[in-house]
Amino acid sequence: MLHNEEVVLALRDLRKNYGAKPVLQGIDLTVTRGQIIGYIGPNGAGKSTTIKLLLGLEENYQGEIQIFGQTLKSGDYEYKRKIGYVPEIAELYDNLTAIEYLTFTGELYGMDPEKAEIKAKKLMRAFGLDNVFYSRISSFSKGMKQKVMIISSLLHDPELLFLDEPLSGLDANSVMIFKEILSQLAASGKTIFYSSHIMDVVEKISSRIILLNGGKIVADGSFEQLKEQSAEGSLEQIFNQLTGFDEFRDLAGEFVSIVREV
Numbered sequence: 177m178l179h180n181e182e183v184v185l186a187l188r189d190l191r192k193n194y195g196a197k198p199v200l201q202g203i204d205l206t207v208t209r210g211q212i213i214g215y216i217g218p219n220g221a222g223k224s225t226t227i228k229l230l231l232g233l234e235e236n237y238q239g240e241i242q243i244f245g246q247t248l249k250s251g252d253y254e255y256k257r258k259i260g261y262v263p264e265i266a267e268l269y270d271n272l273t274a275i276e277y278l279t280f281t282g283e284l285y286g287m288d289p290e291k292a293e294i295k296a297k298k299l300m301r302a303f304g305l306d307n308v309f310y311s312r313i314s315s316f317s318k319g320m321k322q323k324v325m326i327i328s329s330l331l332h333d334p335e336l337l338f339l340d341e342p343l344s345g346l347d348a349n350s351v352m353i354f355k356e357i358l359s360q361l362a363a364s365g366k367t368i369f370y371s372s373h374i375m376d377v378v379e380k381i382s383s384r385i386i387l388l389n390g391g392k393i394v395a396d397g398s399f400e401q402l403k404e405q406s407a408e409g410s411l412e413q414i415f416n417q418l419t420g421f422d423e424f425r426d427l428a429g430e431f432v433s434i435v436r437e438v
């Protein structure tokens with residue numbers, strides 16, 4: 177399909193330091209329309225930092241970021257109307273009702289409030305939240321809050337979606353629905369940047385997997401391509417091999433023996 181060739185995101189030698197500490201050490205990446213990128217790596221690898229730079233939430237970087245063909249400049253907000261984001265840690269306005277919150281975020285993305293409310297209700301209904309339109313978010317379970325976050329990221333029909341550990345708290349049925357939503361969105365030409373530690377889900381949904389380690393890309397390809405390059409079978413095993421991690425039993429044993437000390 178033609179739309180697969182359209183470049184949505186391009187990073188050129190992206191570097192970011194926090195103080196003296198290099199966190200991103202030269203990321204080169206071109207993402208085309210309709211791809212689901214599984215962006216994975218150990219804790220502290222730089223995944224959230226990358227996403228924050230792309231969203232303009234962090235500045236002072238070296239290199240170049242292009243989104244929708246435009247080089248990102250500070251103070252540039254227009255491109256954000258075409259972006260949806262589910263952050264790793266949800267900071268919802270707990271005192272608002274779900275509908276108040278969703279209408280408010282819809283308005284921030286430039287939607288008419290009435291249209292935002294009607295659409296939010298439809299999406300809540302479709303996600304099993306029909307009875308809590310007017311309940312305060314503070315009364316919601318973790319999974320219900322996560323569903324509200326997912327709806328708020330999609331309400332304005334974004335072209336590019338950033339998901340940072342989006343499944344947290346979702347039950348097994350909701351995970352199945354959400355995985356299907358992602359593949360249908362990608363099939364309709366949306367681009368998805370998916371960061372998670374749940375390897376079996378990443379393995380199944382991603383059209384391309386990018387493994388970051390110590391601020392550098394150490395693997396880039398479809399799951400089948402990564403499997404060909406590796407002696408290992410599952411993405412979890414490939415991850416452990418490429419990040420040089422083979423001592424989980426020893427570490428667990430040490431941990432348990434310390435726990436059992438009196």
Ligand SMILES: Nc1ncnc2c1ncn2[C@@H]1O[C@H](COP(=O)(O)OP(=O)(O)OP(=O)(O)O)[C@@H](O)[C@H]1O
Pocket residue numbers: 194199217218219220221222223224225226264
């Ligand atoms: N605001 C900050 N100030 C200083 N250091 C930071 C800041 N944000 C992130 N870091 C450091 O940058 C490194 C990368 O962090 P980042 O959150 O991008 O990792 P991650 O790959 O998303 O990890 P995780 O899987 O744990 O979410 C870490 O060493 C972290 O301590």
